[in-house]
């Protein structure tokens with residue numbers, strides 16, 4: 326058993342009570358390509374994009390940078406923030422929100438209403454920084470953190486990351502892949518992988534493959550079985566990759582991870598990553614969509630690679646680059662690209678949507694199916710400005726965006742949380758790193774086919790969160806600590822609830838008629854889902870909660886330094 330597992334409580338749990346499917350280790354089914362209905366007629370182009378670069382500051386501010394990193398992570402996942410939705414009893418949550426839609430709603434049931442009254446089934450230690458939402462898949466949980474506390478012969482923590490696979494029933498380690506820190510991240514123009522945030526991307530699981538963005542700026546394809554079934558290739562240098570130093574005695578162990586292939590964003594694309602790679606991959610058929618995390622330089626002064634792609638597409642089988650965008654988001658970038666791509670089916674076609682670090686929402690056509698090795702340019706279908714006009718321009722003059730030398734509350738913001746596809750519409754909010762403070766924000770509902778606005782609301786301030794939509798209601802927290810409930814169809818706000826502390830590490834997660842919302846003050850709120858505001862419980866935790874996920878009557882709640890499995894109604898067993 327892993328030394329990082331600090332406690333396992335089995336008082337209320339027996340593996341025999343689980344569905345047999347949960348104990349199957351291999352061969353989980355693929356999720357449907359898309360589950361959304363067709364909508365509308367083909368639409369036109371979006372607005373003309375400005376050419377200005379919003380990050381004009383020059384001063385370097387260490388404290389600000391550090392907080393920035395922390396902030397980023399959380400969203401992605403929630404956007405560190407997305408909730409893993411799991412089809413109840415299907416035990417597979419291979420995709421964020423259960424589908425390419427990225428919705429933070431889950432069909433899981435029988436979940437706890439009050440964590441103070443529920444003893445966890447188990448609890449495992451997860452480094453010191455944990456921002457990744459766990460993925461539950463056929464009896465296993467895939468999760469990521471930083472590499473603090475890992476004990477393995479020949480391994481030394483570098484402030485890097487780790488991807489782990491544990492048993493869903495017990496939390497017991499199956500395998501782990503330590504990923505050393507990218508030490509060159511301290512060298513200009515980089516300001517990257519410096520803050521012990523580790524792997525912030527949520528693992529995407531399909532069949533026997535696990536796809537994740539590593540802390541070194543690499544897209545990794547891992548073997549679900551790790552080294553337990555041998556070292557599968559083509560990549561075979563796991564010992565050196567993990568930084569195992571006790572050669573020549575060193576050898577791979579069954580509990581080591583197994584890399585099948587990897588794609589390096591830095592060496593292959595020349596992007597300058599900033600802070601963290603916090604986005605989660607989108608898997609659709611044989612294609613793997615990835616945000617490149619191209620960003621500004623170490624001085625927060627300019628974008629070193631303004632024409633580098635922000636969104637790329639790989640062949641999931643080989644890691645070959647299939648396509649990239651040419652939207653030149655880097656020329657308008659405020660800080661970095663951190664949002665995660667999503668897909669939806671509209672008007673008989675699949676579109677891929679991406680929230681840019683320039684505050685625009687983009688729709689692209691998938692690459693053409695071809696065996697040609699030439700890298701395609703993604704065809705842009707439309708673009709929508711998620712910033713109201715007066716956020717960008719006022720009295721004929723550009724409104725400055727926050728950066729390390731100039732903190733503003735009313736300028737434009739980027740997209741950090743993940744857009745959500747629901748009933749033919751996209752829901753996305755703008756935000757900034759929490760170190761830039763609170764400020765004006767906007768939640769937008771956009772026709773996914775045409776890119777035209779359906780409604781928007783400036784009641785939601787800057788946020789890093791991803792929306793959760795269930796039964797026609799949308800839940801989203803903002804950085805001020807307000808949790809909002811909107812009518813997803815009309816944009817009418819039903820209620821707002823102050824959570825008592827700022828929120829940037831977690832999106833709201835809705836399941837089983839409950840809304841789970843965490844704050845930076847180590848608090849988890851549980852509210853009743855619905856048009857009427859009703860608080861069910863408020864629990865003080867040992868660390869800051871990240872966006873939870875759920876499956877089979879259990880809430881899997883990541884904290885900054887551990888992962889809890891909290892059961893709902895014991896009667897379901």
Ligand SMILES: [Ca+2]
Nearest residue numbers: 551555557583
């Ligand atoms: Ca293997």
